[in-house]
Amino acid sequence: MEPVRIDDPLDERVAAYVDIRERDLVGRQGRFVAEGKVVVDVLTATRRFGVESVLVLENRLAGMQHVLARLPADVPVYVVGAAVMDRIAGFHMHRGILAIGLRGELASPDQLLGTVGQNALVAVLVGISNHDNVGSIFRNAAAFGADAVLLDKASCDPLYRKAIRVSVGAALKVPFAVADDAAIIADLLEKKGFTQFALSPRGETDIRDVQPRGPVALYLGTEGEGLPEHLMSRLHTARITMAPGFDSLNVAAASAIALHAFTRNAG
Amino acid sequence: MEPVRIDDPLDERVAAYVDIRERDLVGRQGRFVAEGKVVVDVLTATRRFGVESVLVLENRLAGMQHVLARLPADVPVYVVGAAVMDRIAGFHMHRGILAIGLRGELASPDQLLGTVGQNALVAVLVGISNHDNVGSIFRNAAAFGADAVLLDKASCDPLYRKAIRVSVGAALKVPFAVADDAAIIADLLEKKGFTQFALSPRGETDIRDVQPRGPVALYLGTEGEGLPEHLMSRLHTARITMAPGFDSLNVAAASAIALHAFTRNAG
Structure with a gap:
């Protein structure tokens, strides 16, 4: 999927990423947050969990290609500038990539x-x-x-x-x-x-x-x-x-x- | 030494404790900060380092007696209320005790x-x-x-x-x-x-x-x-x-x- 540029921190498509630190403490309705290149790399490589979407800093997009290439074609990739990223995340996000994972049905x-x-x-x-x-x-x-x-x-x-x-x-x-x-x-x-x-x-x-x-x-x-x-x-x-x-x-x-x-x- | 009550966060006697998180990053001129009962316990028990002073929350004073009893008689113990402690430390200090240790001359x-x-x-x-x-x-x-x-x-x-x-x-x-x-x-x-x-x-x-x-x-x-x-x-x-x-x-x-x-x- 072509990356989608997001310029409005309040854009509904990135709502799952808003204030991620605060929202650690409340339920996420079957979702989890993967942050950083290494972690998102494991998420996409192991495929134990589904991926709902990915949020990438624009200046890190090139370096993430091999990670993004593994995503199923229907997973949206949102691209943002640093200021928008920080506004969305609610703090200074030096990690260049976040993903929303899907817990799915965990085995007993x-x-x-x-x-x-x-x-x-x-x-x-x-x-x-x-x-x-x-x-x-x-x-x-x-x-x-x-x-x-x-x-x-x-x-x-x-x-x-x-x-x-x-x-x-x-x-x-x-x-x-x-x-x-x-x-x-x-x-x-x-x-x-x-x-x-x-x-x-x-x-x-x-x-x-x-x-x-x-x-x-x-x-x-x-x-x-x-x-x-x-x-x-x-x-x-x-x-x-x-x-x-x-x-x-x-x-x-x-x-x-x-x-x-x-x-x-x-x- | 009898504990000394401090009510003014700007009291010079507790100046070494002001904004302790910020000041981690700058030199401390031969001093270090020990925080929490377990750490201050080790500091006073091992005696590898000198102690300049101790700062204790008033409601934790009773529980710290065995730690404080080990201090040399000339080390001041300052007692503060929770609000004053937080004002001094620059953040909410849930640990009830801080001490300023003296690095002394480290061995080569x-x-x-x-x-x-x-x-x-x-x-x-x-x-x-x-x-x-x-x-x-x-x-x-x-x-x-x-x-x-x-x-x-x-x-x-x-x-x-x-x-x-x-x-x-x-x-x-x-x-x-x-x-x-x-x-x-x-x-x-x-x-x-x-x-x-x-x-x-x-x-x-x-x-x-x-x-x-x-x-x-x-x-x-x-x-x-x-x-x-x-x-x-x-x-x-x-x-x-x-x-x-x-x-x-x-x-x-x-x-x-x-x-x-x-x-x-x-x-």
Whole structure:
């Protein structure tokens, strides 16, 4: 589709982009915002999600051609000057490209687990409400080839704008599903024959000594509270050994170490 | 010292706290800002740095007693109401405590390395200018008992307010020193008998297979550029094996995995 030039920040065709920071906090009726070249690149390359439209800075259009070329022919591309872009977004947008993605129908945890292989590695996020942490964990999950991420409802939406950005697009790449609570996830993974590990400073086995066989799940909880007792008591537990006197790692850093330890990618 | 109540945001005694976010960008003449209970706790507990004064919200004073009790008797503690705190700081300060620390005379890399043991683990940061990354790397360095951090001048100041906060105080705990450039650091570590590893996606040895003996240094570079060729060519190189098609980890996540792999803390 030929790019369409927009000069009026109030033009209805770019209404979905108005005040994007403010609107992170309210529902988006099945839409999400992808920002920046790398993220929009992943969005168009993986095709896990539909694209409603794209908004590009005029002076960045040339550099985005390979990304835009991947869009289905019926997806409109809107081109704006820098001043109009800032007026629309509601702040100074130094990133040259935004896209509105379509969530579509997300798979249920059960459906998602039906698609993973015999040696699947699944990360389970429990109560991780911080966008940076969720984004970082997705980035690590992609880096170490995790097959899926399952989240409880208390965790942050992986399609929140900032989570996608911090994940460098991995939130658009690694399949995920959300369950009402972690106990439902544990029941499901148990039924599917997963060996389930809770990561905790109080964990029984050093993460270096875990030698999982078959499908495996790694549970990650918040830094303060950790994983709830009802989960800890029914799962295997693993720890990352730290220097004496040090409280805890950031959960994203801990996920990197644990997913690396679990990874099946032989050197 | 008895806490001193301040009601005028323009009171000269709290001038060091005025507009703290703006002033991150300019020099602070030998001072730094520690914010939040956990960070001020580390500042007063480790005593690596002096404290010029402390500013506390009146309704948080009771909860800070154990932190304040550690202060030398001549350090003033200023108490303010929430409105005055916000006026002073220049934004809504939900953290209940701020302190002005004194940088003092920082050790040179040579002096610092004179204080570490035979099996020292040292992290070397090259061109890491992002505050979050520097803060996170310090947190990981503390978690895995690194003895020191060396930085080139292109890296972010570890005593930048946000770096300290992200480090959860580790920037005030793990000794560090700054050199003009990384080549000086490499010369010095070589002279001191360190085995030096550059972490890079192009590294020769899988980090899991590195078995360092004696003092060891881990070089971390930026995500985009990576470490410069003149360093790569003179150091051992190690990689974190990732899933095919995935570009790179965040440098903080990579530091967590590598420092964990190098750590001498037996299970």
